[in-house]
Structure formats: structure tokens, C-alpha cells
Amino acid sequence: MAKTSSTPLTVDLLWQLQRIGAPSLSADGAQVVCSVTQPSMQDNRTASSLWLLSTLGGEPRQLTQCGDKDGQPRFSPTGEWIAFVAKREQNGVKDETPQLYLIPPDGGEARRAGVVPTGVDAFKWFPDGQRLALISWVWPEGRGMKDQAARLKAFKERKETAYITDAAVYRHWDDNLPMGRVPHVLVLEVATGKVTDVLEGTDYELQRREPGAADLSISPDGQRIAFVHDPARGQHPAPRMALAEIELKGSARKAVRDLVKHADWDFNAPSYSPDSLSLAFLASHQAKKHTMPQQLAVLDLADKRARWEVISAEWDREPQAPLLWSEDASALLFVAEEQGRSHVWRFDVAHREPSVVAQGGTIHGFDTAAACLVTLTDRAAHPGRLHAQGVDDRGVRLGQEAERIETFNDKLLANVALGSTEEHWVTGAKGEKVQVWLHFPPGFDRKKKYPLLHTIHGGPHTGPGDCWHWRWNYLVFAAQGYVTANVNYHGSSGFGHAFLDSITHQWGALELQDMEAATDWLLKKPWIDRQRVFATGGSYGGYMVAWMNAHVKPGRYKAYICHAGCFDWVGMFADDAYGWHAQELGAWYWNDMAKAHSQSPHAFAASMQTPTLVIHGAKDYRVPDAQGLAYYNTLKAKGVDAKLVWFPDENHWILKPRNSALWYQEFFDWLKRHDPAATPKRTAAKKPASKR
Numbered sequence: 001m002a003k004t005s006s007t008p009l010t011v012d013l014l015w016q017l018q019r020i021g022a023p024s025l026s027a028d029g030a031q032v033v034c035s036v037t038q039p040s041m042q043d044n045r046t047a048s049s050l051w052l053l054s055t056l057g058g059e060p061r062q063l064t065q066c067g068d069k070d071g072q073p074r075f076s077p078t079g080e081w082i083a084f085v086a087k088r089e090q091n092g093v094k095d096e097t098p099q100l101y102l103i104p105p106d107g108g109e110a111r112r113a114g115v116v117p118t119g120v121d122a123f124k125w126f127p128d129g130q131r132l133a134l135i136s137w138v139w140p141e142g143r144g145m146k147d148q149a150a151r152l153k154a155f156k157e158r159k160e161t162a163y164i165t166d167a168a169v170y171r172h173w174d175d176n177l178p179m180g181r182v183p184h185v186l187v188l189e190v191a192t193g194k195v196t197d198v199l200e201g202t203d204y205e206l207q208r209r210e211p212g213a214a215d216l217s218i219s220p221d222g223q224r225i226a227f228v229h230d231p232a233r234g235q236h237p238a239p240r241m242a243l244a245e246i247e248l249k250g251s252a253r254k255a256v257r258d259l260v261k262h263a264d265w266d267f268n269a270p271s272y273s274p275d276s277l278s279l280a281f282l283a284s285h286q287a288k289k290h291t292m293p294q295q296l297a298v299l300d301l302a303d304k305r306a307r308w309e310v311i312s313a314e315w316d317r318e319p320q321a322p323l324l325w326s327e328d329a330s331a332l333l334f335v336a337e338e339q340g341r342s343h344v345w346r347f348d349v350a351h352r353e354p355s356v357v358a359q360g361g362t363i364h365g366f367d368t369a370a371a372c373l374v375t376l377t378d379r380a381a382h383p384g385r386l387h388a389q390g391v392d393d394r395g396v397r398l399g400q401e402a403e404r405i406e407t408f409n410d411k412l413l414a415n416v417a418l419g420s421t422e423e424h425w426v427t428g429a430k431g432e433k434v435q436v437w438l439h440f441p442p443g444f445d446r447k448k449k450y451p452l453l454h455t456i457h458g459g460p461h462t463g464p465g466d467c468w469h470w471r472w473n474y475l476v477f478a479a480q481g482y483v484t485a486n487v488n489y490h491g492s493s494g495f496g497h498a499f500l501d502s503i504t505h506q507w508g509a510l511e512l513q514d515m516e517a518a519t520d521w522l523l524k525k526p527w528i529d530r531q532r533v534f535a536t537g538g539s540y541g542g543y544m545v546a547w548m549n550a551h552v553k554p555g556r557y558k559a560y561i562c563h564a565g566c567f568d569w570v571g572m573f574a575d576d577a578y579g580w581h582a583q584e585l586g587a588w589y590w591n592d593m594a595k596a597h598s599q600s601p602h603a604f605a606a607s608m609q610t611p612t613l614v615i616h617g618a619k620d621y622r623v624p625d626a627q628g629l630a631y632y633n634t635l636k637a638k639g640v641d642a643k644l645v646w647f648p649d650e651n652h653w654i655l656k657p658r659n660s661a662l663w664y665q666e667f668f669d670w671l672k673r674h675d676p677a678a679t680p681k682r683t684a685a686k687k688p689a690s691k692r
């Protein structure tokens with residue numbers, strides 16, 4: 001008899017699932033290490049530990065106990081160690097900042113690799129496995145680690161709390177960047193724990209927005225480190241990055257020099273080829289258009305004139321960092337989006353030809369070594385899973401099927417009745433095809449009627465499709481009985497540059513036509529209840545629902561939910577990405593206020609009548625919470641039914657387990673409250689005394 005799946009996918013269950021981090025392969029390709037995060041609704045926290053998995057069929061082994069956040073594990077090239085970043089306690093000393101730890105893969109205790117007073121953000125192994133290059137935010141005038149430690153102590157003990165800066169880049173996401181400090185490259189020796197700042201005394205600094213491991217590459221001979229640096233040193237709001245190289249003598253700096261720097265271009269993700277002949281990187285021609293995709297580029301290291309060239313100009317897709325070379329240096333491997341999915345691609349350098357090596361769903365991480373490729377892939381139907389497959393030294397996929405190498409969430413999901421997912425296309429703005437992903441409730445019956453729920457993605461330049469979302473889980477929404485639609489409107493990524501760029505300087509217009517085309521198409525389906533249509537969205541998706549509230553005839557959508565939405569493009573100038581607005585909107589607001597207002601929902605507030613739930617986090621520096629509060633206040637002042645859910649301790653995303661559960665609860669309650677089929681007809685919200 002067939003097994004019956006009866007448990008629905010609930011928020012509670014979603015928060016029991018384990019979240020797998022990016023994999024790192026051992027040099028022999030036999031083992032994978034990754035972090036696994038276990039949330040606890042009870043303790044209202046998440047904890048991560050490291051797991052070792054075999055690509056040859058052995059049992060998984062937990063390597064560290066659930067620390068606070070054991071993350072970014074990487075095998076050393078010699079296989080002796082796994083390095084990771086954590087805040088732990090060792091010999092009675094508790095880390096105040098994240099430090100580098102080393103653990104032998106075959107068991108034993110983790111040990112602190114050395115002391116980096118200002119903490120470790122990210123790192124890379126040197127090929128000899130004897131040193132690590134790491135990123136830390138240091139005082140640029142500091143000299144040596146002792147001095148850095150003293151400065152940190154003095155800073156922590158100061159009685160004043162003001163954040164003072166004269167930089168243009170000083171905030172990112174939910175962080176005030178470390179005051180007075182800049183990101184540098186440091187070298188740590190495994191044998192001695194000695195740490196050297198190899199940019200000390202220079203005015204080079206790494207890029208300031210979350211500098212990470214993909215910003216560094218170490219040459220095969222271990223004598224050079226290429227890195228992404230900001231020539232404007234934090235003084236430009238939309239800087240164009242350059243690449244530079246540190247020449248080393250042992251662990252000390254010999255020299256630093258610019259590698260690729262061009263006023264018109266933005267560069268990142270350097271990667272030395274295994275034969276040391278070239279440096280691959282990503283290049284975006286910003287002077288041509290700020291939306292220009294990152295393209296693959298190669299610098300000929302033997303060429304004294306530092307000649308570089310773009311090699312993927314003919315390919316209308318955008319490679320993402322990191323770039324990994326195939327063993328024979330014939331190709332680059334990377335992830336790129338493709339129409340609502342993302343794959344690992346191989347780009348043949350000589351033939352300039354892309355091909356898919358590992359197919360998504362959505363691939364969130366991969367690694368390759370010794371004829372093995374390991375991927376972390378999710379789909380709408382399941383969270384991240386790890387697979388291993390064979391590749392040859394050119395990075396070409398070998399015939400056999402990719403093999404799953406873990407089963408972390410299988411037991412929990414075994415009896416869950418998941419809904420189903422379908423990819424569709426409708427004719428949207430400009431008569432062009434627009435992708436719509438539909439997620440159906442479990443047991444969906446085409447003879448019945450269902451409410452329609454739009455979940456509008458952010459960006460605008462993202463393009464989610466067949467993916468598992470922890471914060472906006474499509475199948476959790478569908479399990480509540482909604483047909484859930486995710487429209488990859490004009491402006492979305494993964495459909496080519498023209499499509500992504502089509503909304504530039506006219507935000508709102510084409511996206512709305514696409515949303516409406518999708519709604520029109522869905523309303524013709526016999527299984528959609530025309531009276532029960534809702535639209536929700538986060539960030540740019542929140543902007544879209546505010547825009548819809550002003551531009552769509554009231555009554556078509558019964559209610560909106562606006563999470564972290566942009567409401568007013570002038571007020572948005574307080575965000576951490578303000579240098580980007582003029583490029584997208586077409587003008588600085590002080591030069592053309594009408595242009596800014598023509599794309600700003602607040603300028604059309606007079607037309608807003610549809611009930612709206614407004615959600616915002618106070619630590620959101622990407623879309624400051626004043627945006628949500630202004631939208632909520634506007635609706636209240638107009639007498640439009642509105643509710644505010646404001647989190648004092650969350651950022652652009654709601655990440656704490658209990659807050660997330662509350663977020664989903666408020667979300668569903670709001671939809672039910674405005675669902676004609678779920679509640680008796682509500683009387684309209686009372687208007688304020690004066691007509692506004």
C-alpha cells in the first residue's frame with residue numbers, strides 16, 4: 001500500500017530543518033566538510049557545527065559540537081587540517097571576536113590557530129598548507145598585532161558612543177562598519193600562530209562591503225596574493241573596484257602593485273590559474289551602463305603590459321564569484337543564473353564556450369578537486385542537499401549520475417505532504433514573455449477554487465524560481481491553501497541583460513504590467529477564486545506592493561503585505577546603497593525631483609486604499625525602517641486599514657526563530673482577516689474626521 005503523507009509543511013517544521021552551508025572538498029576529493037546549522041525554536045537561537053561527509057559512500061561524522069557559529073570550514077591543501085571561523089573558549093580564554101580554528105579531519109580538538117585581535121572575517125589557505133591569508137578590519141595607522149589589540153581595548157573602553165566617519169561607505173546591511181578601521185589582508189603561520197598584516201603601512205584596503213574569501217586568490221607558488229581593493233578608499237558611494245597583488249617573502253610583504261585598474265570598469269573575484277600563467281576575474285563595464293553584467297575576464301600574467309580581456313562578452317549570462325579553474329587550466333567553473341534556476345557552468349577559455357556541469361534547482365555553493373565536483377543545491381521541493389559527481393581534469397562532467405552524500409533532512413520531510421511547483425510563461429510588458437512560478441497546495445484539485453497569493457521578489461535584479469526559501473517559503477504558503485505565484489518581472493536577473501536593464505529609470509511601470517498580466521492570466525483559471533487575490537512582497541517586492549496599492553484599482557487585490565518595502569525614494573537616501581539610486585532612477589533627487597517622485601509610491605499615496613500589513617526591522621540599513629513607518633503612518637492618516645509589525649532587533653530579514661514564526665503568523669492572520677471566504681464581511685475602517 002502506498003505510504004500516505006499527511007503532515008503539512010508548517011512553519012514549526014520549517015524551523016526544525018537543518019541548514020547546510022557551502023561545501024569544501026579535501027584535496028583527494030574523498031571528503032567534504034560543511035557547516036550544518038540547527039535552529040532551536042525552544043531556545044530561540046541557531047547553532048552551527050561542522051560535519052564531515054564522504055564522497056565514496058561512508059557515514060557522515062560530526063566534527064565539532066554545536067558551537068555558536070562554527071562556519072566557513074575549508075580543508076587545507078595537504079589534508080592535515082580543516083580551518084574554520086568561530087568564537088569559542090580555549091584554555092579559559094573566550095574569544096571576543098571571531099578567530100581562526102584548526103581541527104584535524106580524523107578527529108581531535110579544535111585549536112585556535114593564532115590570535116587576531118581585530119577578528120577574522122574570511123580566509124584562504126596557501127597551497128603549502130602552512131599559512132593562511134585572512135581578512136581583518138584593522139586600524140590602518142596601527143603597527144603589529146599588539147598595537148591592534150591595544151587600540152581595540154581602548155576603543156571598547158571609551159565612554160562615548162558616537163559613530164564618527166568622513167567615509168562615503170560606512171554602513172552595510174545591519175552593521176556600522178568598524179569605526180576608524182579598514183579591511184586588510186593578514187598572513188597567519190600555522191606552525192607559530194604568528195600574524196602579519198601584509199598591507200600595513202600602505203594605503204591599500206579591501207572593498208568595504210562584506211569583503212570575503214572570493215576577494216582573495218593565492219598564487220600556486222604561494223608568493224603572491226591577488227585581492228580586490230577600493231581605489232577610492234571608501235570615499236566614493238558607488239566605487240569601482242580594482243585588483244592588486246601583494247608580493248611576499250615568506251609571510252612578509254615585499255611589494256604591492258596594481259594589477260587591473262580602470263576608471264570605467266569594476267573588477268572582482270580574482271583567481272590565479274593552476275599553471276600561474278593567468279589571472280581570471282569578473283569585470284563589469286560600469287561606464288557603459290551600471291547594470292552591465294559581470295563578465296569573465298583573463299589577465300595574461302606573462303605580459304608586461306598587463307593586458308586583460310573579457311572572454312564571455314558573447315554570453316548573455318552573469319557568472320558569480322567564486323571562479324574555480326579546472327585542473328588543466330582550460331576552463332573556469334562558476335555558478336550563474338538561468339531563467340529561475342542556477343547551475344554550475346564550465347566556460348572553456350580557448351573556445352569561449354559555456355556548458356552546464358551541474359544542474360539546479362538553485363546551486364548555492366560548490367567545490368572541485370581530484371575529479372570530483374560537489375554541489376549544494378536546493379529546489380522549491382527541498383532545502384539544500386549535497387551531491388558529488390565525477391568531472392575530468394577539464395572540468396567536464398563524467399557520465400555518471402550525481403550522488404547524494406547526506407540525508408540530513410530526509411527523516412523530517414519523509415511524511416510531509418509537500419505541494420507541487422510548475423514553471424509557466426505569460427505575455428507581459430512590451431509583449432515579452434515573463435516567467436511565472438506557481439506553487440500548489442498539497443492535494444491540489446483543479447475542480448476546486450483556491451485563493452491566489454503573489455509573493456513578489458526583491459532586488460529588483462534577482463530571479464528566484466526553483467529554490468527553497470527559508471524566509472518566504474513558497475510551499476509553506478501553499479500549504480495554507482494558496483496557489484502561490486512568483487513572477488520574474490522585467491528587471492529580474494537570469495534572463496539576459498536587456499530584460500534586466502529594461503526597467504532602468506522607470507521603476508514600477510513594466511513590473512506592474514507583468515504582475516497584472518500574470519494576475520489576468522491566473523484569474524482565467526477555473527481553479528482560482530477571483531474574489532480571493534492577495535499580493536505580498538519584500539524589499540523591492542515591498543516597493544512593488546506599495547506601488548500596486550497606488551496604481552491598481554482598489555478591490556482587485558483584497559490585501560497587501562509590505563515587508564521592508566521602499567516607500568519614498570528621497571527618504572531612501574538614508575540607506576546603505578544610496579550611491580546606486582541615481583543610476584537606477586535616472587537622476588539624483590536634487591537634480592530632478594519629478595523623476596524621483598515619478599517612481600516613488602509615496603507620491604501617489606492619495607490613491608492608496610487597500611488594506612496593508614507593514615512589516616519592518618529597525619536594524620534594516622538597506623531599507624531603513626522609516627520607510628515602513630512612513631507607509632504605515634500614511635495609511636493610518638488616510639483611514640486605510642493597516643497593521644504594523646516592527647522588530648527592534650531584526651534587519652532587512654527576519655532571522656530569529658521566534659520572530660520568524662511570528663512573522664509567518666501575522667502574515668497568515670492578515671490574509672485571513674481580509675479573505676472574503678474566511679471572515680464575515682468587514683465594515684470599512686473608520687475614516688478620520690476630515691476628508692484627506
Ligand SMILES: CSCC[C@H](NC=O)C(=O)N[C@@H](CC(C)C)C(=O)N[C@@H](Cc1ccccc1)C(=O)O
Pocket residue numbers: 457458459460461462538539540541566575577580622623652
Ligand atoms: C548596489 S546595492 C544592491 C541592492 C540590492 N539589489 C539586488 O538586486 C538590494 O539590496 N535590493 C533591495 C532593495 C533595494 C534597496 C531597493 C532588495 O530588494 N533586496 C532583496 C534582494 C536581495 C537578496 C539578497 C541580497 C541582496 C538583495 C532582499 O533583501 O530580499
